[in-house]
Each structure stands twice: as structure tokens, then as C-alpha cells.
Amino acid sequence: MRSFNIAFLAAILSLEAHAVPHSNRKVSVGTGLLVETTSGNIQGFINHTAPDVRQFLGVPFAEPPVGQLRFAKPQAKQPNGTVKALTLPNSCMQQFDSSSSTIYTEYETGFLVSGGNSEDCLYLSIWAPKVENIQSQQRPLPVLLYIPGGGFTSGGQASLYKIPDKWVQRTQSHIVVIMNYRVNLFGFPNAKGLEDQNVGLLDQRLAVEWVRDNIGNFGGDTKRITLWGQSAGAGSVSVYPYGYPEDPIVAGLIADSGGPGIVNYDLAQTNFTTLAGLVGCDGLGSEEELSCVRKVPAQTLENALSYYSGNGTSPSMAFKPVVDNKVVFSNWTERLTNGKVAKTPMIIGSNTNEGAGFVSFTPEGPGDEALAAATKIISCPVAAEAQNRYIGDLPTYRYQYAGNFSNISPLPWFGAYHSSELPLLFGTHSEYRSQSTSFEWDVSYAMEALWLSFAEDPTRGPARLALGNTAANPNNASYFAWPKFQQGASDMLLIAEGEKLMQLVSSESIDTSCSV
Template sequence: MLFKGFSALLPFLASVAAANPVSKPMKQPCSSDLKVQLRDGVVHGLVDSTTPGVRQFLGIPYAQPPLGDLRFAPPQPLAKPFGEFNATKPPVSCMQYATKIPNIYNQLVPQYLPYGLVGSPGPISEDCLTISVWAPRGTQKKNLPVLLFIFGGSFQYGAEEIPYLIPAEWVQRTQDHLVVSFNYRLNIFGYPNAAGLPTEEENPGLLDQRFAVEWVRDNIAAFGGDTKRIGLWGQSAGAISVGTYGYAYPEDPIVNTLLMDSGSEFYPAPVLYATTSDVTHSNFTFVASKFGCGGLNPAAELACMRKADAFAIENFLEVYQDSFTQPLIAFAPTVDGKTFFADYNARALAGKIAKIPTLIGSNAQDGSAFMPFSINGVNATVADAVTFNYFFCPAYKSAADRLAAGIPVYRYLYSGNFTNISPKPWLGAYHESELPLLMGTHPLFRGNSTEFEYQTSDLMQDSWLTFVATAGDAAAMSSKVGWPEWTNADSGLVRSFAPAPGVTASSLSLHDLEKLCPAGLQPN
């Protein structure tokens, strides 16, 4: 595959080895650390026996349920304090459907699906704007760095409750940071692009994300987090969200760093979603016509669709979209001039971007996950083209624009091909396959991990955490995790994780490949 031989381009410059994580003996604090006073009330958490050093607070409401007139609207603060809240059960997911089209996730690795379920998204509801916190035990732990994670899923599906994405194992290992994850609205409920909405309100799903960031700013200290050290981290659609976030809030980003796994603001969204050019709002109107809301003016159409049954809407989308019926319809972020923009390069050159350090990268075989499914493998040539044009080149473009804007940048390439994560060797380092190593869930399914896999996981965890904890300080990144800052678009070094069996990391120059990126993705 295209990136398979990267480790042979240059001799590796660094190799890091670490022992398997061993839980340190700790004093068992009293259960008072499972009771946390927040702005809107008291939340009660839990401790799982498999990660006894981690407090889990699951499904805390961070906004009003977007029901009735609040459907398709920007998120709103809770109408009243919730008083006492039992944050001990996995939260329901936002409205979505589980595609029946065979793919690597529903055929080989269901641990990336909500609740790990094939053929069902699990419990779903419009009342889904919740947030979860994983923190070390003990009330004495204060001012710890925070990673605020935005899950991916093509803006169509995803949830807090995904087996591979539960970060408890990571927090158990370090006892030195917090991880936060949250639900945000998806597909037509998150990105309606309805004519009856003000232009700046067309992407309520992205507005949910900002609302969650503000919630963390206002509440995370109560869990022991540092409000000055919050890293906004996303994967796939979550990484696209993180990439656009820096442009949407250049003067008040709240967070101190941005981390983008396999996605950026330059992901060719129109190719996949065909929504950024839907200036006539035809997708929403088409769906409205199926629910007795056709032929109405924009305001009446919107009011009518706010009364339609949410599950009926989702069921219609499942049948219609999975059958590829014409006309094709899709719902994802659209250009609104507030959260999503038409020309990111121009905004970067104009300085309309948050000047905060950015970590960005992709996987060596990202594209293998998007091929027509076959148990015997995929067309490697096509998969490599998807990897190159949809992930590697957009990441390079995003990094180059940020570098030109004077922003510290760190780039990576993940190449791990571990059998308990990639059960078929042709999968390689497919889309999302780095997340089990970062979350620490890699040994929990399909057998234990190898020593090399643990070493790679430890190094990646320490790298992401050091980046947030030090705000991308070049000296700390170099001394603690051996990761050089990407300082030159022509010759900067890229961190390569697991570039070859037995090599946890190396530093590579990928400029010869970057020169092959489409002209439209080159720095201007």
C-alpha cells in the first residue's frame, strides 16, 4: 500500500520502548470523590472494578433537550438546575441509524459502533445533549490537563458509548489527566440546512460542540481539570469539526490546543456530502415533502417538520439513503459563515484563525475502511488514492496553512497493523485504528496486545497528553516524547508511529509525497 514503505524512506531517528502499564498502589479515597458540585446541581459518579482508579460521570445534561421548537435550533442552557443527577448509566445516543450496507465496522470490528451493536444504534433519542467525564480518583487531584474528544462518524452517527472509545484505561494508566466526551446532533437533526432557519443557525450540531466546550470551561475544575489546559481533540468528522473550530472562534477558542486525527477543514466534504452547495435547501425540502410538509413557505415548512416524529424521519433516511435512491440526499455541515466557511486558505492568510498549537495527522491506510467490503480485501490502488486525497493531502494543507499563520504544528503518520485491532492484514492502519491505542482499549477485544503494541500505545498516549499539558511546547515535546515540531512546509519532520514491526516511532520527511498532492491543496 501507498504508505507501507514509509519507514524505508529514511533511517528512523528515534525508537522508544516502555514497559506495559502497571497500576500503582493507591489509597482508596472515600466515596465523596464520586459526588461533584456543578453549576446546575450535584452529580454522582461511579467506579468500575476494571479501572478502580477512575471516576466516571456519564451522561450529564449540558443543554436543554432539543425538542419541539428547539428541534433544529441552536442549543440552549438548561431551563433550570437538575438538582441531584445520577451520572452512573451510559447515555442514550442522538438520533441516527445503523447502516445495513456491509463495511469493515459492522462486519469485522463492531467495537467502533455505538454500544458495539451491529444492525442497531442502541438507545437513541432527541434528548441526547449529554457529556461524560473520566477523571482520576481522589478529591486532592487538581489542575490536571483535559482532553475533550469529538467522535467521528461522517456527521451521521456516533456516540459517547462506543466500546473502543471509552478512555477509562488511559486515565487509569496515567492518573494525571481527564478525558471528556459528549453527544452532539447528527444528520438532519444536526445539519438541516433548512430555508426557514437563519443562515448562522444552519449547523446546530457544530453549535452543540461549542456549547460543550463552554460547559467544560465552566465545570471541569470541579472534577480536577485545568480550565487553562483543555485540548480539543477529534477524529474523522470530529477532526473536521476541530479543524473548523479554530476558524470559527479565532478570538475566544477557550481551548489551548487542537488535535486532529484523520480529518481536517480541507476534507473534500462536497464530494461526500453534496451539502455545501445546496443553496436551494432542497435536501431538507425533499424530506419535508415526505412528512406532509411540502409546498409550504420556509417558516411553515420548518414549523411542520418540528412536529414530525423523529423516529419516522430517521427510519425514512435509513431506507432512502441506504438504497441510494435518486435524488441523493445528505446532511452534514454547510457553509454558514459562522461555524463553517467556504475558503479556509483565505481566512488563514488573513489571520482569522485561533493562534493555538495544532497536532494533525492521518493513518497509513485510512482509505481501506471506505472501500466496498470484501472479506478477501480491497482494491489497494483505489484505497491508496482515497488515503492520499481525502486524508494525507488535506492534513498537509491544513498544517501548511497553520504554519504560514505562525501557529506551532506537529504532524504524525500512524502505521500500526496489529492483529487484534486489524483482524485482516489487508486492513493495515485503517481509519480509526489509532484510537484503541490512544484510549487504551486495544487489549480488550480479540485477544491481548503484544509488548510492541503496548509500547506504541504508551508512547502515543504520552505524546497526545504532553502536547495538551505543555500547550505544544517544543522543548517538552522533544525531551519527553521525542517529537520534533513541524517547522518547514518543505522539509519539516513528521512523527511516524509504528512505522515498522519493532519500531515504535521515527521521524520522517514526507516532502516528496507532499509534492504530489493536488495543486488545490498546495500552500498558496
């Protein structure tokens, strides 16, 4: 305890700490707001909405991937003066589809990213308790390092439903870090002239390395980093242990609604050449083509890709993770049976009505059959990975989320759609539409407790105490330990089905539907 306090104070209090005023925020003066990192000194702030949380928003972990670094492997950020980390960073260049109408564009806009986008986007943001509250702990705090979703085409930190300041304010027992990474063409170019095709996934790895090297100065435990993601972020988390079997760095993995099956196959590498032709770089060799496209303005590239895809032009063109046999592989089971996967414990699961997030929006919905088919886009890769991990004897905790709350799912057919669990996990469910119900708060607290319990000690597995009501736990006890997933057993945790907070059930219905 004493050695931790001395090291921690030396790291974050040796610098004079002043909060820097920022428009639209009531900033307080506090300790630990100027932190030394490998990217330079980072200036954070504390505001009145979360007065016990230090926020460091927009911390660079890589050099801007522009010019010759466009499409290239990320380079670690070199110090260049104090970074005023006071606002969420720009998102990476976003692919858009103006012709698409979904539940997110019509009702759930809080899941979409706000603010600007830029090629200079490789930043992360940190939410940590105040120094004095960390000092009262017996050890440095567990860290949740979050990878946002967005289908590998869009996404970023700046969306309402996944801002964790109030969660950290309430618990004072963990640190949350959210990263940006390059998406679409900029993250997954798959160009013939490149050595690395999945540079967006390499961005994620560099962010993990940055957190390992620096989070101790914010009060975090470098040996208790849990890599967590949702949707494409979950797909990223699930492929991660296959790419770094000997040095995963992280102690735990959490994959909400995503598995390794979410990859793109462009073996002929024609997509990049097609796009190059749209921006005046046609008829060139691979090196000349790459050099030409690197000189085209980023927004011109993004517009060309978005309009081509949005208009349904044939042949289709997509830029997502591709098999490179470095970080993405063609046969995950073979990789596992050959022992080339980190044995990192994982929570993995999906939602009961994922498909509502993928169909075109109509007020009355597309019908049960269409929703069930679209739900398989997520549930089947999740089921396959859970089964794969069971075969490989990798510690796995499987869940299904069924919550259906009117402030999050305002139309009856929305149900537990893709991403709908995030407001409960981040503690933001009460910030929009109608008030949250008491049951909704119970579900939120229970899920947060399990995710945090896992982050505290992934080798132990998730566990929680009852919320003053033994009926809140599947085994009717005051203490619930989530059992490891075993194929064929009733050990999948079903969350918020009807009025039941948690229950252990079989995954057979999901798995059988995926085999049809």
C-alpha cells in the same frame, strides 16, 4: 498549591458524597462523587474495573433539543435536581445504512455505537482521578475534551474502543471528557427557515463552554483544555479555531484523521425540502415547512432519510456541515491570511491506509489502487490544513500512523485503517481478540505520552522520555521533542512503521499524491 486544594475541596466535598448503586456495576463509596455544576449536582460512581477513577456518565450540558428546540441553537442546561450520572447516554439520532458492508460491520463492530439513540442526547461524560490523587498534583489536571467521529451522520460516546477509564486509571494525571452532538438532519438541517444551520457544531461549542465553566470542580484546569477529535470529530476540531478566533477557550487542538475540507455544499437548500416532502410536509413555505417537520416523530424522520440514502435514490441527499460564514467558511486560506483564526497549537495527522474504512468489504480487499484513492478522502484535507497552518505560522505538529497489529487489523489488507489508532490512544487495544504484543504496548504508551504531553502544555509542544530504550526515539536520545511542522522538512512523525516506534520523515509523498 494551598489555594487550589481549598478551592477544590470546597467545590467537591461540601456536598455529602455517596455512590449510588447501579445494576451490572460494583460501586464503591468514595469522595468527590457528588459535584456541583451549572447543570445541577452531578452524582458519579467508582467501579471495580477502574478503582481510582471517578466516572460521571451522561451529564447534561444543554436542554433537550426537542419540540421548538429541534434544529435550533442549543440552550444551556438549567439545574433541575441531582443528576445520577451512572450510565453512558443515548447517542443522538443515528442515520443508518442497512445495505452497507464495511470492515466495521464485519470485523470492527467495537467502533460502532451501542445502546439506544434519542433526540434527548446532549450529554457529556467525564473520567477523572480520585480526589486524593488529584490533590497530590502540583496543579489542577489537563483536560482532553473529545469529539467522536461518525461522518457527521452518526456516532457518539458509547463505543468500546474509546472508553478511557483504564487510561485514566493508569496515569492519574489527566481528565477525559467525551461529548455527544447532533448529527445528520438534526445537527445540520440547512433549512431555509432557520437562522443557524450548523447546530451540531454549536452543540460542540456549548460543550466546550460547559467544560470551561465546570471542569474545575472535578479537578481539571480550565486553562489547559485540549479539544481533540477523530474523523468528523477531527474535522470539527480543525474548523473550530476559524469560528472562534478571539475566544477559542481551549489551549490546544488535536485532529486525528480530519480537516476543514470535510463539508457539504447544498447552496440551494433543497435537501431539507426534499425530506420534508417524504414525511408529509410538502408544498409549504419555509416557515410552515419547518414547523411541520418539527412535529414529525424523530424516528420517522431518521427512517425516511436512511432509507432514501441507503437505497441510492437520486438525487442524493445529505446533511453535513455547510458554509454559513459563521463557523464554516468557503475559503480557509483567506480566513487565515486575514488573521481570523485562533493561534492555538495543533497536532494533526492521518493513517497510512485510511481507505480501508471507506470501501465495501470483501475478504481479499479492493486492491491497492482503490485503497490509495479512498485514503485521500482523509489524507488530503489533513495535508491541506497542515500546509495552511504552516503558511499562517500556526504551531502545528504533524504525524502519520502506520500501526498494523493483528488484534486490531485481523486481515492483511486492513493495515492502519481509519480509526485504528484509537484503541492504542485510549488504551483499549488489549481488550479484544488476541493479546497485544510488547511492541503494540510500546506504541500505545508512546502515543499516549505525546498526546498527554501536548495537553499539559500545548505551547511547549509534545515531548516524551524514551521507554528505557534510546532506539525508541527518532533522535536516539533519552528525551524526544516533536518538532513543529515546516513544509518541505523531515519533521512529520511517522508512528509504528514496521518495527520502528517513531521516526521523523518528510510528508512529501502524501502531499504530492494530493496534488495529482
